[in-house]
Structures are given as structure tokens and as C-alpha cells.
Amino acid sequence: MRVPLSWLGEFVELAPGTTPEDVHAALVRVGLEEEDVHRFELTGPIVVGEVLEFVEEPQSNGKTIRWCQVRVAEGDAEGAVRGIVCGAGNFFVGDQVVVTLPGAVLPGPFPIAARKTYGHVSDGMIASARELGLGEDHDGILRLSTIGVEAPVGTDAISLLGLDDAAVELNVTPDRGYAFSIRGVAREYSHATGAAFRDPAASVPEAFTGPLDGFPVTIEDAAPIRDRVGSSVFVTRVVRDVDPTKPTPPWMVARLKLAGIRSLSLVVDITNYVMLELGQPIHGYDLDKLTGGIVVRRARAGETFVTLDGQERKLHDEDLLITDDSGPIGLAGVMGGLDTEITDATRNVLIEAANFDQVSIARSARRHKLPSEASKRFERGVDPQIAVAAAGRVAQLLVDLSGGRTDDLGSTVTTAPDREPILLPDDYINRLIGVTFGADETRSALAEIGAAVQATDGGLLVTPPSWRHDITGKEDLAEEVARILGYDRIPSVLPVAPPGRGLSRSQRLRRGVADALAYGGATEVLAYPFVSAEENARFGAPQPGAFPAVKLANPLDAKAPFLRASILPGLLAVAHRNVSRGLTDLSIFEVGAVFRPSRHGAFGQAELPQAAVRPSEAQLEELEAGVPAQPRHLGFLAVGNAVAKQPGQPAVAAGIADALEAVQAVAVATGVDITVSQGSHQALHPGRTAALHVGDVLVGYAGEVHPAVAEEANLPRVVAVAELDLDRIIALGDALPEAVGIGTLPAATQDLSLLVPATVSAGEVLDAVRVGAGSLLEHIRLVDDYRGSGVPEGGKSLTFALRFRAPDRTLTAAEASDAKLAGAAVAAERFGASIRD
Numbered sequence: 001m002r003v004p005l006s007w008l009g010e011f012v013e014l015a016p017g018t019t020p021e022d023v024h025a026a027l028v029r030v031g032l033e034e035e036d037v038h039r040f041e042l043t044g045p046i047v048v049g050e051v052l053e054f055v056e057e058p059q060s061n062g063k064t065i066r067w068c069q070v071r072v073a074e075g076d077a078e079g080a081v082r083g084i085v086c087g088a089g090n091f092f093v094g095d096q097v098v099v100t101l102p103g104a105v106l107p108g109p110f111p112i113a114a115r116k117t118y119g120h121v122s123d124g125m126i127a128s129a130r131e132l133g134l135g136e137d138h139d140g141i142l143r144l145s146t147i148g149v150e151a152p153v154g155t156d157a158i159s160l161l162g163l164d165d166a167a168v169e170l171n172v173t174p175d176r177g178y179a180f181s182i183r184g185v186a187r188e189y190s191h192a193t194g195a196a197f198r199d200p201a202a203s204v205p206e207a208f209t210g211p212l213d214g215f216p217v218t219i220e221d222a223a224p225i226r227d228r229v230g231s232s233v234f235v236t237r238v239v240r241d242v243d244p245t246k247p248t249p250p251w252m253v254a255r256l257k258l259a260g261i262r263s264l265s266l267v268v269d270i271t272n273y274v275m276l277e278l279g280q281p282i283h284g285y286d287l288d289k290l291t292g293g294i295v296v297r298r299a300r301a302g303e304t305f306v307t308l309d310g311q312e313r314k315l316h317d318e319d320l321l322i323t324d325d326s327g328p329i330g331l332a333g334v335m336g337g338l339d340t341e342i343t344d345a346t347r348n349v350l351i352e353a354a355n356f357d358q359v360s361i362a363r364s365a366r367r368h369k370l371p372s373e374a375s376k377r378f379e380r381g382v383d384p385q386i387a388v389a390a391a392g393r394v395a396q397l398l399v400d401l402s403g404g405r406t407d408d409l410g411s412t413v414t415t416a417p418d419r420e421p422i423l424l425p426d427d428y429i430n431r432l433i434g435v436t437f438g439a440d441e442t443r444s445a446l447a448e449i450g451a452a453v454q455a456t457d458g459g460l461l462v463t464p465p466s467w468r469h470d471i472t473g474k475e476d477l478a479e480e481v482a483r484i485l486g487y488d489r490i491p492s493v494l495p496v497a498p499p500g501r502g503l504s505r506s507q508r509l510r511r512g513v514a515d516a517l518a519y520g521g522a523t524e525v526l527a528y529p530f531v532s533a534e535e536n537a538r539f540g541a542p543q544p545g546a547f548p549a550v551k552l553a554n555p556l557d558a559k560a561p562f563l564r565a566s567i568l569p570g571l572l573a574v575a576h577r578n579v580s581r582g583l584t585d586l587s588i589f590e591v592g593a594v595f596r597p598s599r600h601g602a603f604g605q606a607e608l609p610q611a612a613v614r615p616s617e618a619q620l621e622e623l624e625a626g627v628p629a630q631p632r633h634l635g636f637l638a639v640g641n642a643v644a645k646q647p648g649q650p651a652v653a654a655g656i657a658d659a660l661e662a663v664q665a666v667a668v669a670t671g672v673d674i675t676v677s678q679g680s681h682q683a684l685h686p687g688r689t690a691a692l693h694v695g696d697v698l699v700g701y702a703g704e705v706h707p708a709v710a711e712e713a714n715l716p717r718v719v720a721v722a723e724l725d726l727d728r729i730i731a732l733g734d735a736l737p738e739a740v741g742i743g744t745l746p747a748a749t750q751d752l753s754l755l756v757p758a759t760v761s762a763g764e765v766l767d768a769v770r771v772g773a774g775s776l777l778e779h780i781r782l783v784d785d786y787r788g789s790g791v792p793e794g795g796k797s798l799t800f801a802l803r804f805r806a807p808d809r810t811l812t813a814a815e816a817s818d819a820k821l822a823g824a825a826v827a828a829e830r831f832g833a834s835i836r837d
Helices: 020-029 182-193 250-258 266-278 358-367 373-378 387-402 428-433 439-448 474-485 505-519 533-539 568-579 617-625 656-670 707-712 726-732 762-776 813-831
Strands: 002-004 033-039 046-058 064-071 081-086 096-100 115-117 120-122 166-171 217-220 231-240 283-286 294-298 304-306 312-314 320-324 327-331 349-356 405-414 422-425 452-456 459-463 586-593 632-639 641-643 675-678 684-694 697-705 719-725 748-757 777-786 795-804
Touching: 002 250, 020 033, 020 166, 020 182, 046 081, 081 120, 182 266, 217 231, 217 405, 231 294, 231 387, 250 266, 266 283, 266 373, 266 387, 283 327, 304 327, 320 358, 349 358, 349 387, 358 373, 387 405, 422 428, 422 474, 428 474, 439 452, 439 459, 439 474, 505 586, 505 632, 505 656, 505 726, 533 568, 568 586, 568 632, 568 719, 632 656, 632 697, 632 726, 656 684, 656 697, 656 719, 656 726, 675 762, 684 719, 684 726, 697 707, 697 726, 719 726, 748 762, 748 813, 762 777, 762 795, 762 813, 795 813
Parallel strands: 217 294
Antiparallel strands: 002 166, 033 166, 046 064, 046 096, 064 081, 115 120, 231 349, 231 405, 283 349, 294 320, 304 312, 320 327, 422 459, 452 459, 586 632, 632 719, 675 684, 684 697, 697 719, 748 795, 777 795
């Protein structure tokens, strides 16, 4: 919103010498946001001149110039008459024109100086409206008589034409639509400075605001949006015998220009001027082109309409229309129709000042891509009580400036409800804001914003003003009191963090897992959570079959419309992108949410509530029940070489061992014992897949990607991966992992080789030995898996390295051997293991 200072000063007292920066500073204090300052960017001397004579001189280039003698000052003093070269031909001897003298600067910047041209020294320039910044007309120079201006020769044209004004630009937030008017900004400036405010709506003469009738207006809204009728106020007024060809006064042109609106014609300029002044959009119809009365209704199926820009619009059944007996004549609150447009031939004008539903106008403006100054105000909310004054103000200006006369024909239809009072309990504001505001200053602040205040038991009954659509509850009233009385009264106090709080257990463990993998050389990545149905079916479940998944209603990529059920598809995509760019040795991981609905159709079925109404507790529970489970998973991927080739060291390719090492890092970081056993997964290599358990609970898989899947992803044949349900692992742990003290007494080390059936997993045997060996066993590790000569057919030899230590004494070899044999006994009991000689 741009606000010319001269216009603002008509409705609120501006102290002498007030600058745009002063106005910005004052308005910021009451919550408005400053944007910029706009001026005409020209300096004098620029004066009124009179054309005394001119001689037309044809030139060799085919152009004809005029060598003019122009009086720019009274009397016979030197310089009172200037010789000026002019290329325009639309002026006559005796015309008053605007002369820019040497030393002046026009917008551009374009400095003026005496210069030789076409064989003469041109001592200045006769200006056009465009050169002065008043409009776009550049066909000829500005003749003051055509805009209804007459002044003594030598008069300062800058002040005469209102070119010495400036405008402050404000950013108006969507909840403060009343500030889209000079009236609203003047009121806010009064709040900020205490300057006296004069309501322009109250100054419209009663002769132009009296009740009228005789013009039929009907509001028929058979399908209101959100049960709000499309129009709650519709005021019409007729002005006859207007002359639309009369010029718009320069003061109005200048103000419109500074406000960011181009001057078009007198009638249109007047409607725009009143819209800016009072905040009420106005539309004018050529009364003689109307057929019958006006009906406000929704569009019908297949209906079309040609707007003022000449475009035929295909209407939607939600569009609110202004119609007469011939059909649509206006898209309500957005743009008028071409058939009833005011032209130079118009003599009788029907003025419309209406109030339309915010949602209806916002949807129509966006649907037809027709943002306008009118729709911008309607969708933010217009004062329903200003329509009569606005229509009267337009009529007043049409009478004064176009020579029209008022008529008794018109109408006033209003169904706008009165504002409901809000109970503001005693001491509520002080408790909410944390500042003590006195009872008298609270009532004064509320009255200052235009609210009606009535004392009642336990508090105040406050009725918000009609133009403050944003005030709907006691919280809003508290904000207004704090705003009016000064935000500077609210102390700035930094909150003190309560002792003993910080990251939760799960947060600390998740960070510990990420740190452990990063310390091990892996890089954390963030992959897109959108996948195809095939990727979800392949990685989301270990066995083939139907898998419930969450499909997006409006996906970014039609080929990936589902939310992921596994981290691995995203990691494969990241790996492919890096490998294709020459980064062939990768170790990456991601911690993120996956989406696991319990069954098909169990999500997203709740009806969405209206945006303008708070959902009930039952609706919130229904919505919450429709949200699929979103556990956090950890995904790990390694491809290429785990150890790069170097002098004396051959390259070591990444494989399942690297995936299991990442799993072990997770186990250590979370303090949870993750056991490894033979497993199977449809996306992983048969025989090189491990199932990961915590106790009896399956928490994930590790292994190598199936070669066919790796080839499909354009990756090398061997791709090691692991995926763990991190939330479940953390939930199964008892507490945060604790550091174990370092033993200071000597350790006893022994090896144990066991013969077991080949079908028994090494992890299960290792777990059995650990259980049997008891508390003296400090560490156990599988060091060999042998199948060959000396081993019975269908069997294998597993060799474990054992380390024993006692916390209080040096172990003997016999004690260590007894513990080892106890572990072998449990393995023999569970799997028929025997000690290999």
C-alpha cells in the first residue's frame, strides 16, 4: 500500500516538517512494516509558461520543428521570454504549458540545459505529461487548459501539479486488510502519535448518503461457500448527465500515480481514488447499457463471460456473478464486464459499492488468474459499513468534477450481521502479556481502535469495530492493547532452561549411532523419500507379496508417487549418482523415517476439516488415526573398495562384512546386543543375507544386494547394505550404553574349534559359547570357517578366539580352559557340536 503524505494529512494531523521516514517510523511502532519511499524524482526550476508565438521549420530529415517564443515570467526582465525548440505540434499560441528551465532535472534522471539544436539555442524544454511522470501520454506536450488548470505565468508547476508530494509504501499483512486504505493508515498513524484523526467517511455530505430505492437488486446464492452468502451488502446510486471526457484534475492524477495506479479516465480514476481513500472497491456501469435490475448469483454450468480486458472467461459454478436480464455483467469483486463498460459516450452512471465473501473472491481471482486491486481488498476483508459512504463519495466527485447530477434511483441491500461482543476477563491481558496495564488505559486503548466497551461482572464486553475482521477473541484484544499502549512496555527477558533437561534418550542414541558410523568413515546423506511401487514392493518386505503403501495425491514425480517403506532405494539412487560421476568407492548411510501403514486403506480416509474452523477432538483423533506409522530406520550402503589399493596393500572390496561391521557399530552405540543369523530377503543375495535380531525380535537385515537388482540400479555386482529399525532397537534397550572399565589384570587367551553341521549359523554357535563360558569371557570373535579335508561331509569347522579376564585376580590356565569347555558344552547341547582336535 502506497500512501501519499498530502492525502494522509487530510485525515490526520501531520506536524510541520514531517518526512516520509518519520511516517514510516511511527507506523512501525504500531506493527506495520515499512517498504519504500516514492517520489516524482524531479527538481526545478519548472514553471508555467505561455506560448507567445512559434515558427514551423521543416527539416531535412522530414521532421518539422517549432521555434517557439515562450513567456516564463511576468514583466520585461531578461529571461522572461525564452526561445525553445519543440518537436510537438499539438499546442497553439496563447496556450499555457509546463516549461522546464535549464538546471531542472526530470525523471530518468534527465537534466535540462540550454543547448544548440536544429540551428537554434533551445533555452529549456516544453514538457509532456510522460516527461513529468504524470502519465504515459507522450504524443504531445501538456496543455494546462486540457486538464482544467490555469495559473499566472511563472508559477511553480511542481507544486501546482502536486509533483512535490511523496508516498510511503507499507507491507500490509493478510490479517490487516483495513490498512489497504488511506483511512486505515491514517487511523494507525493516529494510534502511533496521538494526532487527531478525521474519518473521511463521516465527511461525505448527507445529500450523497441518504437512503435510495427504485433500482431492483436481488441476492440469490443457492450454493454459498462455507455457508456464507456471497454478498452481504449491495449499494447502488445513480449519477446522470456526467461528462466522462473531462480531464482528471492534476492533484488526483498525482496522488493516483504515487499510489501506484495509472490514470485512465475521469470516471475510472474517481472509483479508484475512493477505493484507495476508504478501502471500498467501487465499480461503475453505463446505466443505459443495463437491462433490468441486478441479480447477484453463482455461475451456471457452461456459462461464459467477457471481462473488461476483452478475454472470454469460462466460469466455474463457485464464481460469484453480477448479472442483469441479459446475463453476466461482472465477475463479482474481481473485474467488470465489457458490455457495460463506461466509455466517452456514457452519460448516466450506476455506482456499485458491495461487500463480497472473502473466500469466494479469493478463489475466483486465482482461478481466472485475475488479481486486481479490488480482489486484493475483498479477500482480506472490507468494512461492511463503509459501502454507503463510499458510493456517496463517488457520486460527490462525479458531480463536482464531471458536471453530473444525483438521482433518487438506487438501492441499499444489507444482511451483514452485527459484530458479537467478546468477554475480556479482568486481569486476562496482564496475565497473558506479563505487563500490568491499568483498567482505564485498557478501556482507552480498546476505544481508540474503534471498539465499543461495556463493563460487566468479571470483565469487559468488547464489540470489535466493523473494519477489524482479525479481532475474533480475547487474545486478539490483548494484542491490540499491547500494540496501542506500546510494545516497548513489554520487558525483554531471556528464558532460563530448566535444569536436567536436554536431549531425550532416543535423541542421544540416534546421534550416537550417526556419530559412530561417521567415525567409521561413512558419509551421512539425505535421499528423496519418494519411490515407485516396484521399489516399495521389493525392499519394503522380505518376501514377495502385496505390500500396503502410502500414495501421494499430488506427487512431484509421476514415476515415484509413493512414500518410501525402506531407506535402501534412496541409498541406491545416491550411490548410482556418485558412481556415475567417478566416485566409485562409497560408504554412506541415512537415518530417516519410513512409512509403514498397517493395511491397505487404513490411512488418509478422514474428512479434512475446514481451514477456518478449529477441528473438534473427535476429528483430530480421526485424523491422527489415519496417519501411517513412521518409524525411523537406519540404512547403510558400501560399494567399491573398502580399503584402497596402496603400496604393500592390495585393494579390499566392500562386501557383507562391511555391512555387518556397520551393524556392530549400531549395537555398540545403542548398548543393545544384536545377533546375526542366516536370513533371506527378496532384494538381497541368497546365501549372503543376515537376519538381525534383538532377542527374539527381528530388527533388520544385512547382506549384499541381489546381482540383478544391482545391475538394474547401474551399480557394480557387489553392493553391501544393511537396514535396521532404529526406533525398535532403541525401545528394546534398557538404558543408555555405559562405558566398561578397562581391565588391569592379565588376560588369558585361548582358541576353540568346533565341528558343527554346515546348516548351523556361526552366529548361533558364537552365542552358545558366550552363554556357556560365563562372566569370565571378556571377548569372543570368529576367526575361521573351514570346510574341506579333515572335516566330515556336510559339516564345517568354526574357530573362535576367546579372551578371559577376572576383575580381582590373575586367571590360571585351568580356569580359562574350564570356562572354554563350558562354552563348548552348551554348543554341543544346542547343535551337537564337538571339539575338533
